[in-house]
Amino acid sequence: MSTTEIKIGGLGGQGVILGGMIIGRGASIHGGKHATLTQAFGPEARGSACSAQIVVSDESVEYPYVAHPNLLVVMSQEAYTRFAPEMAEGATMLYESELVDPAGLNPDIKAYGIPATRIAENLKRRMVANIVMVGFFTAITELVNLDAMRKSVESSVPKGTEALNLTAFERGYQFGLDIKAGKNPEEAMTAAGEPA
Amino acid sequence: MSAEQKGVLTGAHYLDGDHACSEGAIVAGCNFVAGYPITPSTEIVERIAWRFPATGGTFIQMEDEIASSITIQGAVWGGAKAMTVSSGPGISLMMEHIGFAAMTETPCVFVNVQRGGPSTGLPTLPAQADMMQARWGSHGDYEIIALSPNSPQECFDLVIEAFNFSEKYRSPVMFMMDESVGHMTEKVVIPTPDKIKTIPRKFTSKAPGDYKPYEVSSGLVPDMCKAGDGHRIHITGLTHDEKGYPVMNADCQEKLLTRIVGKIRDNVDDIAMYDEDEIEGADVVVISYGITSRISMKAIRAARQQGVKVGHIRLIVVWPFIENYVKKLAGKVKALVVPEINLGQVVLEVERCAAGQCKVVSVPHAGGAVHEPETITKAILEAVK
Numbered sequence: 001m002s003t004t005e006i007k008i009g010g011l012g013g014q015g016v017i018l019g020g021m022i023i024g025r026g027a028s029i030h031g032g033k034h035a036t037l038t039q040a041f042g043p044e045a046r047g048s049a050c051s052a053q054i055v056v057s058d059e060s061v062e063y064p065y066v067a068h069p070n071l072l073v074v075m076s077q078e079a080y081t082r083f084a085p086e087m088a089e090g091a092t093m094l095y096e097s098e099l100v101d102p103a104g105l106n107p108d109i110k111a112y113g114i115p116a117t118r119i120a121e122n123l124k125r126r127m128v129a130n131i132v133m134v135g136f137f138t139a140i141t142e143l144v145n146l147d148a149m150r151k152s153v154e155s156s157v158p159k160g161t162e163a164l165n166l167t168a169f170e171r172g173y174q175f176g177l178d179i180k181a182g183k184n185p186e187e188a189m190t191a192a193g194e195p196a
Numbered sequence: 197m198s199a200e201q202k203g204v205l206t207g208a209h210y211l212d213g214d215h216a217c218s219e220g221a222i223v224a225g226c227n228f229v230a231g232y233p234i235t236p237s238t239e240i241v242e243r244i245a246w247r248f249p250a251t252g253g254t255f256i257q258m259e260d261e262i263a264s265s266i267t268i269q270g271a272v273w274g275g276a277k278a279m280t281v282s283s284g285p286g287i288s289l290m291m292e293h294i295g296f297a298a299m300t301e302t303p304c305v306f307v308n309v310q311r312g313g314p315s316t317g318l319p320t321l322p323a324q325a326d327m328m329q330a331r332w333g334s335h336g337d338y339e340i341i342a343l344s345p346n347s348p349q350e351c352f353d354l355v356i357e358a359f360n361f362s363e364k365y366r367s368p369v370m371f372m373m374d375e376s377v378g379h380m381t382e383k384v385v386i387p388t389p390d391k392i393k394t395i396p397r398k399f400t401s402k403a404p405g406d407y408k409p410y411e412v413s414s415g416l417v418p419d420m421c422k423a424g425d426g427h428r429i430h431i432t433g434l435t436h437d438e439k440g441y442p443v444m445n446a447d448c449q450e451k452l453l454t455r456i457v458g459k460i461r462d463n464v465d466d467i468a469m470y471d472e473d474e475i476e477g478a479d480v481v482v483i484s485y486g487i488t489s490r491i492s493m494k495a496i497r498a499a500r501q502q503g504v505k506v507g508h509i510r511l512i513v514v515w516p517f518i519e520n521y522v523k524k525l526a527g528k529v530k531a532l533v534v535p536e537i538n539l540g541q542v543v544l545e546v547e548r549c550a551a552g553q554c555k556v557v558s559v560p561h562a563g564g565a566v567h568e569p570e571t572i573t574k575a576i577l578e579a580v581k
Contacts, residue, residue: 021381025210028383037210037381041236041320063494063569064380 007069009079015130020052026152132172139176199392203251213351214239220352224359227253228276230267236375237309265290279305295334297368312563322375323563325538339460342370342515360395376487416459469512478507485511495572526550531579535559
């Protein structure tokens with residue numbers, strides 16, 4: 001049984017929960033897998049630290065919580081500080097490279113950065129940074145296929161914003177492909193058509 | 197009978213347990229909800245309020261829980277299928293009217309998304325500490341039906357069963373969710389209406405002059421009458437005869453309560469729902485329900501890897517308790533292990549049924565989180581010694 005534990009951390013307002021929802025929906029509704037999403041729920045989730053956990057599996061998920069994520073996505077420095085020590089051995093971390101300094105990261109962890117907020121700002125909508133990150137996640141992890149994730153983005157965002165969000169998703173996805181192909185972040189930005 | 201087409205969102209959805217409960221209620225034919233929203237159940241009434249205009253239902257945000265719990269019963273006698281939704285603090289306020297529903301045999305559903313208590317306790321965090329309240333909370337002798345889902349899919353499926361049981365037995369039914377299941381998001385498949393079994397209310401065929409509201413023709417459950425068809429009825433919480441009027445003496449009390457309690461006690465086998473896993477030849481059997489059943493599955497897997505023969509009973513219907521089943525099981529195993537997010541409630545019932553035939557081990561948790569699976573594994577390994 002192949003099970004992947006994912007944690008996404010950031011600040012309230014960065015779309016962390018929606019990001020988790022899109023990955024979960026992509027995996028379970030469109031991608032033929034099972035996915036359970038749980039989230040930090042409480043008054044503290046509004047405006048400060050906030051996180052979502054997703055367990056993705058080929059079989060039905062029994063235990064729904066994440067103790068040691070195989071995939072960690074961090075959108076804020078605080079989330080990095082809090083969650084990086086929890087990562088499983090050989091885990092992969094995706095981070096917002098202009099908001100997170102991954103200082104002191106265990107060399108065992110494969111880390112990939114993306115300036116998701118800057119890419120979103122170039123699309124004139126800072127709030128789609130989470131969708132850029134979801135695109136990046138799709139390319140780097142290959143956990144859920146591209147088509148399933150596109151469908152999930154489309155069916156998860158507010159009506160009328162689908163085109164913008166899909167563009168944000170494609171930018172993040174392309175950036176991820178370029179990084180995987182060995183380009184450095186600046187080259188990847190240029191390749192993705194971003195202003196220098 | 198199958199579900200009405202109107203309002204059934206057939207297809208695969210990514211929903212949390214609260215929202216799945218709302219959809220299940222709609223499919224079950226629920227067309228009246230009165231509630232006073234409270235965390236962690238708020239999303240249920242939020243979705244009901246959003247969906248009811250399209251399905252033709254009525255939602256009233258009430259002034260409090262006491263009003264909610266009696267307003268739904270007025271709606272039921274007016275012909276509606278109704279539920280109210282709350283969490284511990286609100287459910288405590290509803291207790292008088294849960295007894296009223298039991299005494300007047302009013303079919304309705306009380307959803308309790310359990311959070312930590314007593315009092316206001318832990319509004320945003322899970323517990324399973326209202327299980328005995330569900331069983332015994334209102335005064336007097338009555339039996340209750342209580343279901344405990346462990347996933348969003350079951351929040352959908354089982355709330356339909358809750359409505360069906362309420363109609364079949366003319367009884368209030370407690371739907372015992374918890375914060376974990378309510379706020380967990382998973383795939384929920386909503387079938388086509390023809391695949392969903394719903395039990396409609398059984399109305400009398402007697403003419404108004406011949407009908408007695410608490411007269412039983414067969415079995416132990418009387419037929420209801422349709423409001424507006426001309427039947428005259430009197431509904432009271434006082435001890436009443438077949439006509440529904442107060443007759444306050446020991447004979448009438450015995451006749452009424454024997455029937456009200458008996459209609460559930462005599463039908464435990466019909467009402468019981470549970471999952472069995474590797475019971476045959478097990479040395480230890482874990483008995484769990486709700487979210488704790490999923491934590492138990494991980495713990496059991498770990499214990500099996502260490503060579504222990506562990507079985508698992510997951511109670512889907514917790515009340516009425518599967519007394520005879522547990523009595524027999526206790527004679528075949530070394531120990532029964534009962535993890536639950538409270539300081540020992542359903543374990544008391546297990547102990548009573550085991551009656552000394554085997555060890556009964558409580559694995560308590562005060563609430564605010566689920567068990568660490570390792571705690572349950574450790575209890576299993578200790579129990580088998």
